[in-house]
Amino acid sequence: MSHSPLTPGITAGRLEPSEYADNFADLHAPLDAHEATVAADRCYFCHDAPCVTACPTDIDIPLFIRQIATGTPEAAAKTILTQNILGGMCARVCPTETLCEEVCVREIAEGKPVIIGQLQRYATDILMDNDEHPFTRADPTGKRIAVVGAGPAGLACAHRLAMLGHDVTLMDARPKPGGLNEYGIAAYKTVDDFALREVNWLMQIGGITLENGVALGQDVTLDSLQSDYDAVFLGLGLGAVNALGLGGEDKDGMRDAVDFIAELRQAEDVSKLPIGRDVVVIGGGMTAIDAAVQAKALGALNVTLVYRRGRDRMNASVFEQDLAAARGVHIITGAQPVAIHGNGAVREIEFEYTDDTLTPTGETVRIPADQVFKAIGQALAGDTLPDLDGRKIAVTDTGRTSVSGVWAGGDCAAGGDDLTVTAVAEGRDAAMDIHAALTGAKEA
Amino acid sequence: MADLTTNFIGITSPNPFWLASAPPTDKEYNVRRAFEAGWGGVVWKTLGEDPPVVNVNGPRYGAIWGADRRLLGLNNIELITDRPLETNLEEMTRVKKDYPDRAIIASLMVPVNEDSWKWILSRVAETGCDGVELNFGCPHGMSERGMGSAVGQVPDYIHQIAEWCKKHTDLPVIVKLTPNITDVRKPAQAAKDGGADAVSLINTINSITSVNLDSFSPEPMIDGKGAHGGYCGPAVKPIALNMVAEIARDPVTQGMPISGIGGVTTWRDAAEFMALGAGNVQVCTAAMTYGFKIVQEMISGLSQYMDEKGFTSTDELVGRAVPNVSDWKHLNLNYVTKARIDQDACIKCGRCYAACEDTSHQAISMSEDRTFEVIDAECVACNLCVNVCPVEDCITMVELEPGAMDERTGKVVEKEYANWTTHPNNPGAWAAE
Numbered sequence: 001m002s003h004s005p006l007t008p009g010i011t012a013g014r015l016e017p018s019e020y021a022d023n024f025a026d027l028h029a030p031l032d033a034h035e036a037t038v039a040a041d042r043c044y045f046c047h048d049a050p051c052v053t054a055c056p057t058d059i060d061i062p063l064f065i066r067q068i069a070t071g072t073p074e075a076a077a078k079t080i081l082t083q084n085i086l087g088g089m090c091a092r093v094c095p096t097e098t099l100c101e102e103v104c105v106r107e108i109a110e111g112k113p114v115i116i117g118q119l120q121r122y123a124t125d126i127l128m129d130n131d132e133h134p135f136t137r138a139d140p141t142g143k144r145i146a147v148v149g150a151g152p153a154g155l156a157c158a159h160r161l162a163m164l165g166h167d168v169t170l171m172d173a174r175p176k177p178g179g180l181n182e183y184g185i186a187a188y189k190t191v192d193d194f195a196l197r198e199v200n201w202l203m204q205i206g207g208i209t210l211e212n213g214v215a216l217g218q219d220v221t222l223d224s225l226q227s228d229y230d231a232v233f234l235g236l237g238l239g240a241v242n243a244l245g246l247g248g249e250d251k252d253g254m255r256d257a258v259d260f261i262a263e264l265r266q267a268e269d270v271s272k273l274p275i276g277r278d279v280v281v282i283g284g285g286m287t288a289i290d291a292a293v294q295a296k297a298l299g300a301l302n303v304t305l306v307y308r309r310g311r312d313r314m315n316a317s318v319f320e321q322d323l324a325a326a327r328g329v330h331i332i333t334g335a336q337p338v339a340i341h342g343n344g345a346v347r348e349i350e351f352e353y354t355d356d357t358l359t360p361t362g363e364t365v366r367i368p369a370d371q372v373f374k375a376i377g378q379a380l381a382g383d384t385l386p387d388l389d390g391r392k393i394a395v396t397d398t399g400r401t402s403v404s405g406v407w408a409g410g411d412c413a414a415g416g417d418d419l420t421v422t423a424v425a426e427g428r429d430a431a432m433d434i435h436a437a438l439t440g441a442k443e444a
Numbered sequence: 445m446a447d448l449t450t451n452f453i454g455i456t457s458p459n460p461f462w463l464a465s466a467p468p469t470d471k472e473y474n475v476r477r478a479f480e481a482g483w484g485g486v487v488w489k490t491l492g493e494d495p496p497v498v499n500v501n502g503p504r505y506g507a508i509w510g511a512d513r514r515l516l517g518l519n520n521i522e523l524i525t526d527r528p529l530e531t532n533l534e535e536m537t538r539v540k541k542d543y544p545d546r547a548i549i550a551s552l553m554v555p556v557n558e559d560s561w562k563w564i565l566s567r568v569a570e571t572g573c574d575g576v577e578l579n580f581g582c583p584h585g586m587s588e589r590g591m592g593s594a595v596g597q598v599p600d601y602i603h604q605i606a607e608w609c610k611k612h613t614d615l616p617v618i619v620k621l622t623p624n625i626t627d628v629r630k631p632a633q634a635a636k637d638g639g640a641d642a643v644s645l646i647n648t649i650n651s652i653t654s655v656n657l658d659s660f661s662p663e664p665m666i667d668g669k670g671a672h673g674g675y676c677g678p679a680v681k682p683i684a685l686n687m688v689a690e691i692a693r694d695p696v697t698q699g700m701p702i703s704g705i706g707g708v709t710t711w712r713d714a715a716e717f718m719a720l721g722a723g724n725v726q727v728c729t730a731a732m733t734y735g736f737k738i739v740q741e742m743i744s745g746l747s748q749y750m751d752e753k754g755f756t757s758t759d760e761l762v763g764r765a766v767p768n769v770s771d772w773k774h775l776n777l778n779y780v781t782k783a784r785i786d787q788d789a790c791i792k793c794g795r796c797y798a799a800c801e802d803t804s805h806q807a808i809s810m811s812e813d814r815t816f817e818v819i820d821a822e823c824v825a826c827n828l829c830v831n832v833c834p835v836e837d838c839i840t841m842v843e844l845e846p847g848a849m850d851e852r853t854g855k856v857v858e859k860e861y862a863n864w865t866t867h868p869n870n871p872g873a874w875a876a877e
Contacts (some may be wrong), residue, residue, distance in 0.1 A: 041511040047794030
């Protein structure tokens, strides 16, 4: 090993091969059958269960856990996937601690919820490992629908439409489908190429034609899609990244966190990825945490995550914050960047402490940095889109936009939590509304 | 610590916890371990005539489980001891000599003829054991040969054999009863009439614990077939308690010493059997599930309970609940209760609501914020919500004081005791007038 965490600058190979393997191993090892049985036994089978209410996709959680407990995980998986076709990924990336598990009555009773997310993964893994696809297509309707964006919203929408008998063209600007599942989530949350495996499994429904490398506004226009298809669903995600608005953002070493995460996810060998010795991440959401933890995992000596507000305002859950802290990330809150120092390349980044209302205090601190990841939010990219609500596409409850025949969902649409699971729900619900609009069928 | 020394039909043991005649008491090795762990006595695995029986060479036990695979019920198709009589007698002699303060009872099962019983009684008397228990209970295998429950189901046989045994031994005689019978008082009466000193109950219950849905055979499965076994463990406790109580309150058998058996798992179970009239208890499944060490909890728990109650002897506990075992027709119909939900303890699972709404009287309301409350005008006080609630004491039944209004019936709760025998809806009550 020629390099170590102490090596100055941005360099690869800071760690031993085994350390990389450990650092990027599955965050939660899958439950074995015994662990799943013990965990499932704890479910009380609540009436009108709070966990179901908390789930954006309304998965019947008590039912699927009872199906696991009685030795039919395949049936459990079908219960899950009927509501959420990306139930496998959501089991891995959902912030369950702020959704289903937060309201589990055993969390209320004992501070220890039923581990719903891990049980969901147990069931869906079994079904997918059997290479079973439990859904079939309805009779063809002859309708053709364009789904733009093969992320969680687009995939959920496409699958539901295909299941209802429609023909779907699913297009995505990137070379691979999956959206943020493929490019935007920490590697240790979705090991063994799960995102792509899940898409391949999902495509078994049939009736979906996938076109990668097709970008809206470049290769196709909304007008052309409207004339070529019976309906259009936009699941574009957020293609642009917010800037700090400081001089020197183009200095070497300054980078968008989403690009870093995407590169890492696509890397064949993470030991070949260069990483700074002193890394600073700016932001307080999941992207910031994913970038910080993975910077540490690549062997950075010091990783500091700086967020301008208090911890309680961070979008990243307490679990994620604790994970970062446990992996050695230093979290500073109540400080916003005011200057980028360095000659050509970033050397230090200067922050000013703020109070709760973001009023500057005059107190500043300079943090050494040879690499800075910006994770202060993403923005919708593109023009000639339907009307916006704020900075995102305005939609109704069922995803209808201002343009007739065009629906939208996922991160590009206004409302929602920008979670994978929310995007799945929006894509699914838009599909049901498209189906109703095209066939006159009542919403199921 | 209350003194748990128990005298049961003249047999003294340091505590009322005996191991029942079963696999845990089949060998010297096991029994020595049991005594070292603190058990007050053992009923040695049932002895029979040589040549010894043989057991199946496949699984002997089946089970059912609760949450977390907690064993709730066990059944077995094991027979009486399959070791030579001589071996057992030698071991019993040695163990009794080394543990003179512990009770050792010989469990016996031989064919229904006087000579067989006379002979085996004379042999076991040589071991120095403290008493004998006549095994009229085993429901599987031995019953096919006219012994075990085949005897226990015929009161005349019980009477006869008890008489023979009292004639041919000075040792105290306990008759172990089978629950596989309609009215357990009849065999108990027969045992008493035959001169037996005590009864012990229950033996195991005819059972199939499960069916293998691949091989379509009952479990435990032997080469694709299964035979009913004898069921025991926590699941049978309610059946055993009732049978003990029936004998304890029957005018004919009242006062007859009872050794209580059936699902005793904790000190509390033991205390309940004793309160219903058992002078001591016998344990098997709990030991087979957790090992002999559980007796330490039984000893400490019963001692603490007795201290709290101010009991200085187990005699003060034995039978204390018997006067309160009644017939339905004598229950007070003017005793009115309503369910009450402790909102601080409630974890909002809604199981009380589902149970009441779907299967009972629609007497629990559910609000938007998942507050569950009892609707007094609908609550019949059935207690189902209490039983399905996962939090102990979250839902309790509260008595309406006389003079209070029962919103369900619209009647004021009366102070006077009134039961079915005098109720206007009872045709029998009119006839009596």
